[in-house]
Amino acid sequence: MSRADTKERILDAAERLFGAEGFHNTSLRGLTSAAGVNLAAVNYHFGSKEALLEAVFERRLVPLNRVRRERLEAVREAARRDRVLPGAADVLRAFIEPTLHFCKMEPGAESFLPLVGRALAEPDDTIRKIFLRHMEPLFLLLYETLCEALPRLSRTQIFWRLHFTIGAMGHTMCMNGRFKILPPGVETPSDAAFLTQVLLDYIVAGMEAPCA
Amino acid sequence: MSRADTKERILDAAERLFGAEGFHNTSLRGLTSAAGVNLAAVNYHFGSKEALLEAVFERRLVPLNRVRRERLEAVREAARRDRVLPGAADVLRAFIEPTLHFCKMEPGAESFLPLVGRALAEPDDTIRKIFLRHMEPLFLLLYETLCEALPRLSRTQIFWRLHFTIGAMGHTMCMNGRFKILPPGVETPSDAAFLTQVLLDYIVAGMEAPCA
DNA sequence: GAGCGATTAAAACAAACGTATGACACAAAT
């Protein structure tokens, strides 16, 4: 019955469970039974659990990063054409906004975000490498574009500030939805557009801050 | 031979391995053989692997958080005495600087930092709870003090900006030392004082940023 | 419709894990 879509079913369940419970805390038995497929199907279609994780990343990251790259280079090109510096806010928005649109389009993608957030802090180097293989070229492009936008800062300064920015973004993606501690007087809007604006205010100010 | 210090040996090895390899990736067999103690010693002295993690957190976090609390309340008190608002930079420095001094004093504490950084992104709720039990009261105090320092911002705004700040700090602690991707032209100083200053410049600007 | 490659099903595999057990060593106290 479910011949061709078995791979998709596995990918969907893996994305959801890896994002919610973590990679190591998700067993292939729980995953395959959640997907309604046989236990051996993972190893047959993907080869191993790690290769499945790789496929999960690839399915989302390849189209998403293509859009991000296009938007980053559009910002770069527009600035070069107008003979001005690219704005740090435009650069960062070009990197962040596609994630937002992408999550509205693809169903189930919201459970992908925590997975990305955790990959940044992953202790297991094998897992981290799988993620960074897709992200490293884009991080470098983002870094170089930020260096163009902020010529008054040293490359070392920009590197660390980008590092903080990635940390803030990753942590936000990790906590997507479930919050344990909510101080009184704080509404948890979960309005993605609002949250993106608050995030952008923060990281743009941090990026453009004067050095002490 | 190693009567009383067996517990300490286990705690030291656990701190190092949990920080470097992660909690779930560290087996009790590897841990006890690294500590030079018997496999059963962990369950004898601590009861379980999770209780050991709790003890690892407690040993460092209790004294560290006491200092942080004192410094936060000193900033608060000084502002109240002078009838001025506490400065956001002073508040954040009161929270961050003790970590720096604490890591210089206690040997092996630098491997504790990645453990803290990862606890924030931990998918396993049991582990997260153990960490948050020590941190939540202090996060709340930090949050309230920041609300005093930044009365022009809504509590929701400050909540999210503190959230980003914690993410930036956690990610920095995770990457303490080992870096995979280093763009050309970036020196990796690892000078903790310098890094703290760069971090403070960033998060203070992010905290004080105007709302768009 | 026979034959064949591709896919699924059920069961078994070896390895690793956290934990528990029971014997032993060595103090200090009785």
Next chain:
DNA sequence: ATTTGTGTCATACGTTTGTTTTAATCGCTC
């Protein structure tokens, strides 16, 4: 000198893990 309690040791237990294997089933071409 004997008891008692504490800590250490080697070892075994029961589970769970990812992976492999062996059969059975399905869809298709000739």
